[in-house]
Amino acid sequence: MNLLHFFMENRGQILELSLEHLWLVGISTLIAVLIGIPLGILSARWPVWNRPVLGTANIIQTIPSLALFGFLLPVPWIGERADRLAILALTLYALLPVIRNTYTGIRSVDPAVIEAGRGMGLTGRQLLLQVELPLALSVILSGVRVAVVISVGLATIAAAIGAGGLGEFIFRGLAMVNNQLILAGAIPAAVLALSADFGLGWLEKRMRPR
Amino acid sequence: MERTLASAPVIEFRDVAYVLPNGKPLLLELNLEVQRGETLVLLGRSGSGKTTTLKLINRLLAPSGGEVRVNGSSTVEANVIRLRRSIGYVIQDVGLFPHFTVERNIGLVPRIEGWEAPRIHNRVEELLQLVGLEAKIGERYPHQLSGGQRQRVGVARALAADPAILLMDEPFGALDALTRDELQREFLSLKQRLSKTVVFVTHDLREALRLGSRIALMEAGRLVTVLPPEGFVRSDDRLVAAYVRAFADGCELVAQRGSL
Numbered sequence: 001m002n003l004l005h006f007f008m009e010n011r012g013q014i015l016e017l018s019l020e021h022l023w024l025v026g027i028s029t030l031i032a033v034l035i036g037i038p039l040g041i042l043s044a045r046w047p048v049w050n051r052p053v054l055g056t057a058n059i060i061q062t063i064p065s066l067a068l069f070g071f072l073l074p075v076p077w078i079g080e081r082a083d084r085l086a087i088l089a090l091t092l093y094a095l096l097p098v099i100r101n102t103y104t105g106i107r108s109v110d111p112a113v114i115e116a117g118r119g120m121g122l123t124g125r126q127l128l129l130q131v132e133l134p135l136a137l138s139v140i141l142s143g144v145r146v147a148v149v150i151s152v153g154l155a156t157i158a159a160a161i162g163a164g165g166l167g168e169f170i171f172r173g174l175a176m177v178n179n180q181l182i183l184a185g186a187i188p189a190a191v192l193a194l195s196a197d198f199g200l201g202w203l204e205k206r207m208r209p210r
Numbered sequence: 211m212e213r214t215l216a217s218a219p220v221i222e223f224r225d226v227a228y229v230l231p232n233g234k235p236l237l238l239e240l241n242l243e244v245q246r247g248e249t250l251v252l253l254g255r256s257g258s259g260k261t262t263t264l265k266l267i268n269r270l271l272a273p274s275g276g277e278v279r280v281n282g283s284s285t286v287e288a289n290v291i292r293l294r295r296s297i298g299y300v301i302q303d304v305g306l307f308p309h310f311t312v313e314r315n316i317g318l319v320p321r322i323e324g325w326e327a328p329r330i331h332n333r334v335e336e337l338l339q340l341v342g343l344e345a346k347i348g349e350r351y352p353h354q355l356s357g358g359q360r361q362r363v364g365v366a367r368a369l370a371a372d373p374a375i376l377l378m379d380e381p382f383g384a385l386d387a388l389t390r391d392e393l394q395r396e397f398l399s400l401k402q403r404l405s406k407t408v409v410f411v412t413h414d415l416r417e418a419l420r421l422g423s424r425i426a427l428m429e430a431g432r433l434v435t436v437l438p439p440e441g442f443v444r445s446d447d448r449l450v451a452a453y454v455r456a457f458a459d460g461c462e463l464v465a466q467r468g469s470l
Contacts, residue, residue, distance in 0.1 A: 116305025119268055119377075120319055120367070121294030130318075134309050 006180045014169075018188045021165035024083065024158060025151045025192075028090035032147055036095045037140065040102020041128065054103065057096040065089065065154050069161050086155065086163035093154055094147035101143025105136025138208040145200035152193040156185060166192075218282065219243035220375060220407045221267055225276035228262050236262045237431045240276070249401060249408040250436075251422035253415065253453070258428040260411040264377050267409060268297045280375070295319055298368030298376040298406075302383045304360050306352040312338075312363050313348035319371045337366040340403075342396055358389040369404070379411045394420055415457040419443070427453065 007014065039057075043050040063071070068089045073079045078088050109132050117127045133140075159167025166185040173181030221244035228237040237259045244250045252260040265271040266278045269285045278285045285293060306315050314321075316337055317330040325333070335345050341362040352360060361381055368376060382390040394417060401408065401421075412418055418425045419439045427434040427442075427450055434449050443454055 110303075110305070110308075112301060112303030112305035113307060114305075115270070116299065116301060116364075117307070119270060119294060119297075119299030119301070121291050122318075122322070123291055126322060131307060 003180055003183060007184065010184060014184055014188055017164065017166050017168055017185070018192065021152070021155055021167075021189065021192065024086055024090060024155045024163065024165050025148060025196075028087045028151055028155075029094055029144065029148050031087070031091045032094035032098050033144060035091070036098030036143075037102050039095075040099045040140075041106065041133075043099070044103045044106035044132075045124075045128075050103070053099060054096075057099050060092045061096045065093070065157050066160065068092065069157070073161075082158070082161050082163040085161060086158035086165075090151050090154055090158070094151055097143040097146040097150070098140070099143075101146075102136065102140050105139030105143075106132045108139065109135045138204050141200060141204040141207055145197060145204060148196045148200060149193050152189055152196060156189055218246075219279075220246050220281060221409065222279040223263070223266070223276070224279070226266060226273045226278055227275035228259075228266060228271060229274040235431055237266075240433055242426060242433060242436065244407060244409060246407055247405045248423040249410055249421055251418040251425045252409065252411045252428060253413065253418045253422075253425050254428035255413055257430075259431040260413075260428055261379055262431075263428070264379055264409060264411050267375070267377055268294050268299055295323065295371060296373050296375070298373040300361075300364050300368045300376070300378045300381045302380040304352075304364040306360060306363060306367070308352050310351075311348065312350050312352070312355070315352070315363060316348075316367045316370050318367070323371060333370065334366075337369055340369070340400065341366045357385050358393065361385060361393060365400075374407060376406045376408045378408065380413070381410075382417070383412070383414075390417075397421060415453055 039049075039053050043053045060068075069085060072085050072088055075085075075088075078084050113131060113135070114127065117131050122131070155165050156167035156170055158165050159171050166189045169181050169185030173179065173183075173185065221242075223240045223242040226237060226240040227235065229235045240259075240263065242250075242263075252263055254260050262271060266273055267280060267285070269278075269288075269290050272286055280288070280293060280297070306312075307318070310318070313331075313334050316334045317325075320330045320333060334348055338345055338348060343359060343362055343366070347355070347359065347363075352363070355363065361384075364381065382393050385393065398421065410418075410421060412421075419442065422439055424436055424438050425442045426436045427447075429449055435445070435447055437445055437450070442450060445451065445454075
């Protein structure tokens with residue numbers, strides 16, 4: 001009951017930090033989608049790009065998040081503000097699932113469908129926009145979903161560099177050895193992750209071709 | 211003038227070779243002409259070069275040597291998109307777009323060619339009727355169709371923009387014997403109504419004899435001979451005879467079992 005009481009008392013701040021958290025995740029996911037889908041298309045269409053693109057995204061993924069925040073600190077413009085830094089780091093982490101799933105989604109379109117499309121005289125662009133991307137959409141969405149869930153978790157660490165978000169509570173709670181504070185950050189973060197997972201999962205199912 | 215135009219081959223292969231990037235030749239020294247309105251069957255076993263030959267016509271493949279001419283111009287020089295839209299293409303796996311309804315599948319080429327919606331709709335209805343399907347099938351999705359219906363839609367889609375040439379790559383190969391028989395019969399009646407030039411790939415001699423005006427036998431990337439069906443069964447060419455014998459043996463077997 002104590003915890004509930006604490007939540008009620010601090011609901012304003014919890015809401016504010018949750019929105020900040022969502023904003024960090026939303027913007028970074030959006031940028032990752034805008035960059036990742038074209039890169040995924042590129043590597044699916046021209047196999048020479050496959051290794052460098054996916055390889056780079058893979059390597060980025062292996063950098064520990066705190067270290068990545070540190071690496072980016074000296075970067076001009078980016079390093080000036082904590083939220084820019086956090087968004088860039090989250091974007092980099094979100095790239096891999098988006099690129100990989102775009103690649104896989106396009107590559108797993110039935111070859112007979114592609115052959116028929118080419119044989120009918122669809123241009124490369126028509127084939128991509130009307131056939132390959134629509135058929136790959138549910139796989140791409142599942143990549144976005146993974147990216148969002150990862151980002152919600154990682155964004156809590158952004159508080160370490162002062163970018164705000166629900167991590168504020170967690171770090172404050174850790175410093176003050178206050179479990180209620182930690183939970184005030186962790187529970188809303190978990191709720192965000194689960195609802196994003198559920199919502200995007202539902203969308204993904206609806207987009208799945210029969 | 212009329213006569214020379216009519217007798218000019220619609221499709222011509224001149225010393226055509228197709229070699230894979232790794233150096234493996236799939237097709238060598240192919241010389242072949244397809245006349246307007248005929249059904250030329252490419253017959254041969256797997257890997258003999260039939261499909262390669264077919265894909266050279268709509269330039270899904272470009273020849274490594276020699277020249278393929280369609281309506282008098284080389285496929286390499288032609289606008290490849292225009293070329294493909296002027297040639298209907300039907301494959302064994304059909305390749306219907308799973309996210310489009312039947313109507314949208316059939317109407318795709320007309321749509322990207324900029325036809326008005328009512329005209330596309332009428333054309334789709336006309337084509338569905340032509341291939342023996344009810345108009346209401348147009349609203350369905352490919353996964354809701356049977357194998358035979360799917361292939362009928364595949365044929366309708368290939369005919370949508372009224373191409374003069376139709377390429378068919380084992381279109382009935384994946385169907386059960388009864389459906390295949392039905393579709394072969396319908397193919398013949400379609401062929402009579404629409405005067406298309408057809409190149410038809412199969413490994414089934416029975417199908418070749420039934421549908422072809424001429425049969426081109428291929429073996430290991432080379433054209434063995436081109437003969438009309440009557441000549442084919444009587445030919446004393448070693449390979450042709452072997453093919454006919456294998457088929458005749460099959461028939462005999464059936465006859466024997468019938469008498470038991």
